[in-house]
Amino acid sequence: METTATILHADLDAFYASVEQMLNPALQGRPIAVGGGVVLACSYEAKKFGVRGAMSGREAKKLCPELIFVDGHFKEYQRLGDAAIRILDDYTPLVERISIDEAFADVSGTAHLFGPSVAVAQTIRRRVREEVGLPISIGIARTKHLAKIGSQVAKPDGLCFIDPATELEFLHNLPVELMWGVGPKTKARLAGVGVTTIGQLAATPGQSLDRLLGPAASEKLKSLAFNRDPREIDMDRRARSAGAQSALGRKLPTAKIIRPTLRMLADRICSRLRAKSLAGSCVTVRVRFADMHAITRSLTLDAPIAATGTVTEIAEDLVAGALRDHPAERYITLLAISVSHLAYQPILQLELSLGLEGEAMRPGTRRGASRWLADKAMDKVRGRFGWEAIGYGSVILEGHRSVPDGFRELAEKDL
DNA sequence: TCTGGGGTCCTAGGACCC
DNA sequence: TCTGGGGTCCTAGGACCC
Numbered sequence: 194m195e196t197t198a199t200i201l202h203a204d205l206d207a208f209y210a211s212v213e214q215m216l217n218p219a220l221q222g223r224p225i226a227v228g229g230g231v232v233l234a235c236s237y238e239a240k241k242f243g244v245r246g247a248m249s250g251r252e253a254k255k256l257c258p259e260l261i262f263v264d265g266h267f268k269e270y271q272r273l274g275d276a277a278i279r280i281l282d283d284y285t286p287l288v289e290r291i292s293i294d295e296a297f298a299d300v301s302g303t304a305h306l307f308g309p310s311v312a313v314a315q316t317i318r319r320r321v322r323e324e325v326g327l328p329i330s331i332g333i334a335r336t337k338h339l340a341k342i343g344s345q346v347a348k349p350d351g352l353c354f355i356d357p358a359t360e361l362e363f364l365h366n367l368p369v370e371l372m373w374g375v376g377p378k379t380k381a382r383l384a385g386v387g388v389t390t391i392g393q394l395a396a397t398p399g400q401s402l403d404r405l406l407g408p409a410a411s412e413k414l415k416s417l418a419f420n421r422d423p424r425e426i427d428m429d430r431r432a433r434s435a436g437a438q439s440a441l442g443r444k445l446p447t448a449k450i451i452r453p454t455l456r457m458l459a460d461r462i463c464s465r466l467r468a469k470s471l472a473g474s475c476v477t478v479r480v481r482f483a484d485m486h487a488i489t490r491s492l493t494l495d496a497p498i499a500a501t502g503t504v505t506e507i508a509e510d511l512v513a514g515a516l517r518d519h520p521a522e523r524y525i526t527l528l529a530i531s532v533s534h535l536a537y538q539p540i541l542q543l544e545l546s547l548g549l550e551g552e553a554m555r556p557g558t559r560r561g562a563s564r565w566l567a568d569k570a571m572d573k574v575r576g577r578f579g580w581e582a583i584g585y586g587s588v589i590l591e592g593h594r595s596v597p598d599g600f601r602e603l604a605e606k607d608l
Numbered sequence: 609t610c611t612g613g614g615g616t617c618c619t620a621g622g623a624c625c626c
Numbered sequence: 627t628c629t630g631g632g633g634t635c636c637t638a639g640g641a642c643c644c
Contacts, residue, residue, distance in 0.1 A: 231612055246644090249610060292615095292644050374617090376642045409618070410641095438613060475636090485611075489638060531615085596612050604614045604644080 196357040198333050199301035199310045200426070202340035203317065205277055206328045206349045208294035209234035212273055213263050215326045225261045226253055230595055233265060237349055267599030277325045284313050287426045293603055297337055299426045311354050318352060335360065338422035342371050360420055365392030372417050374410070382406065394418045432608045435473070436531030437461045440595055443483055443524045446516050451528065452509065458530045459504040466532065467565070467572055469608045470539050472497035473532035476504060478511040481527035482519070490515045497536045500564035504532065535608070540569075 205211065209227045214220045214236060224239035226232045232248045242257035254260055274293040281288050284307050287299040300310050307313050314331040321329045328350035332343020335357045342364070347353035355363055369391055370380045382405055388394050394402075395418040402411040416422065437458040444450045455478075466472060476498075477491035490511040498504060508530050516522070574583045 228612090230610095233612080247612065251610085295644075374642065378641060407619075413618095432615080433617095434615070436614060440612060442610095477637095487639090491637060493636060526611090529613090601613060604612095606615060 196335055197301070197310070198335045198340075198355060198357055199299055199304070200334055200337055200340040201281075201298045201300060201310065201314055201317075202332045202334075202337065202344040203277075203281060203296055203298065203314075204330050204332075204344045204348070205274070205294040205321075206330055207234065207236050207240070208274065208327070209265060209270055210236035210239070211327050212266065212269055216266060216269065217263075220261065220263065223261055224257050224259055225263055226250070227263055227265045228596075228600075229262050229264075233596070233600055235260075265597060265600060267597065267603055270603055273325055273327060277321050277327060277329060280317055280320050280324065284317065287428060289426045289428060289430070297340065297426055311352070314352055314354075334420075336420055336422040337424050337426070338373055338417050339364065339420050341373065342367065345371055361395075364418070364420060365390065365395060367391050369394055372414065374413065374417070379406065379410075391418050431535075432606045433535065434531050434533035435462050435465055435471075435535070435605075435608055436477075436529060438479070438527060438529030440527045441525060443526055445523070446480075446525045450525075451512055452505075454528050455508045455512065455530065456501070456505045458528065459508060460501045462530060462532055463499050463501040463504055463568065464572055464575070465605065465608060466499040466535070467569060470537060471535050471608055472499035472538040473535045474498070475532070475534040476507045476511065477531045477533065478508050478515065479527070479529035479531075480512055480515045480519075480525055481529075482522040483524040483526055485526070487527070488515055488519065493534070497534065497538055498532075498565075499538065499568075500562075501568050502564045504530065 210225055213225060213227060222238065224236060224242060224244070226235040226239055226244060228234070229250050232244060232246055232250060232253050234246055235244045235253070239253070239257055239260055242260070244253045244257050244260065250262065270293060278288070278290055278296050281296055281298045285298050285300045285303050287302070289297040291297065300307070300313050304310070307316070310333050314333055318329055318331060321327060330344045330347040330349065330351050332340040332345070332347055332353045332355070334340040334343050334355040339355055339360060343353040343355050346367070368389060369375050369383055372391060375383070383389070383394065386397070386401070386405060388397055394414060399411065399415065402415065405411070406414065439454055439458060441450065441454070474495070474497040475491060475493045477489055479487050479489045481487040492507055492511060512528065571583055
C-alpha cells in the first residue's frame with residue numbers, strides 16, 4: 194500500500210517573543226518575557242532557564258536573573274500571525290487555523306501544482322522567514338496528530354517529515370506527553386504503571402489501560418499511539434461558546450464585588466455575540482475559591498439570548514446558588530461566565546419572537562428583546578466612538594488588571 | 609505569597625420520553 | 627408484586643490546549 198504524508202502542521206516558534214525580538218534587534222539572542230506580573234510568553238533563551246508561560250514574573254526572574262520583561266505589541270501579533278497563515282493559503286485551500294500562531298494544511302490535492310509536501314513546506318518556511326520575518330516550524334505526516342507531533346519535534350525553526358513507512362517506529366520512541374490529550378494528570382497516571390513512551394503505551398494491554406484511564410480515553414490514546422487519527426482538515430470551525438473571566442485577587446463574595454464583575458463579563462460576551470448576530474441558550478458560571486478549587490453552575494433556557502442585562506441576572510442567580518452550596522468558603526478568587534448552545538439570530542427573528550411570546554429568556558422576564566435592542570444601540574455608539582464611550586456605569590472596577598486587554602482580545606476565538 | 613484568559617471535549621448520573 | 631431498554635438532554639466536574 195502506497196501512502197504519502199501530506200498533512201502539514203505549521204507553528205510559529207515562541208511567537209510573541211519572536212515578534213518582539215524582530216521588532217527590537219537589541220533583544221535578539223537574549224532571554225525575554227512578554228508581560229510583567231505574569232509571563233505571557235518567553236523566548237527560547239529564557240526557556241533554557243526553565244521560564245514558562247503563565248509563570249509569575251517573580252518566579253521567572255528567580256530562575257533567570259538576566260530576564261528582560263517587555264510589553265506586548267498585541268496588534269502586531271495579530272497582523273503577523275495573519276500574514277504567516279495567509280502564506281499557507283497560497284498552496285492549498287484546505288487550511289485549518291487552530292490559533293493565532295498555528296494551522297494545519299492538507300496539500301494532497303495540489304502536488305501537481307507545487308510539488309511534494311516536503312518541497313511545499315520548505316518554501317513556506319522560507320517565505321515566512323523572508324516576508325514576515327519570523328521562524329516557523331513544520332511537521333509533515335499522514336495524520337493531523339502526527340504532523341502536530343512533528344512540528345514539536347522540529348522546533349525551533351525546523352522541519353520534520355515523518356515517512357509513513359516508518360512512522361510507528363518514530364512515534365513509539367517519543368514520550369507520552371507529546372500526544373494530544375496527555376497532560377500532567379494522565380502523564381502521571383501512566384508513569385505510575387511504568388509507561389513513559391508512546392511505544393510502551395501501545396504495548397500496554399487494553400484492559401489495564403481501560404482500568405487506568407477509563408474505556409473512552411484509553412481507546413482514544415490507543416488509536417493515536419498507532420497513528421489511527423481519523424480527524425480531517427476542518428476549514429470553518431464554528432465557535433461553540435463565548436466566555437469571559439476575571440481573576441479577583443481574594444475577595445469577600447459581596448454584591449458589591451459580584452454584581453459589577455458579572456455585568457462587565459456579560460457585557461464583553463454579549464457584545465461579541467451581538468456583533469455576529471449570535472445568541473446562546475445556556476449560561477454557565479464558574480466560581481473559584483481561595484484554595485483555587487472551582488465549581489460551575491449552569492442553566493439552559495428555552496430560547497437563545499444575547500442581552501447583557503439578561504445574562505447578568507441569570508449569572509447572578511447562578512453564582513448566588515453556588516455560594517449557598519458552599520457556605521464555608523470565605524473568599525472567592527475568580528468569576529467567569531460562558532454562553533453556549535450558540536445559534537444564529539438575525540434581528541428579523543428576534544422581532545418575530547417579540548410579537549409572539551416575548552422571548553421567554555428567563556422565567557418571569559419579558560424584557561429580553563427590548564434590552565437586546567437597547568444593547569444594539571449601545572454597540573453602535575461604541576462602533577463609532579470606541580468601547581469606553583458608553584457602557585454600564587457599574588462596571589467600572591478598581592485597577593487589578595493583571596492581563597492587558599490586548600492579550601485578552603487575541604485569545605478570543607472568532608465567533 | 610501568588611498563582612491569566614479564552615476555549616474544547618469528555619464523563620457520569622439523573623430526568624424524561626417513547 | 628414485579629417489571630424493559632434505548633435515546634436524548636441537562637447538569638457538574640475534570641482534563642487539556644493555546
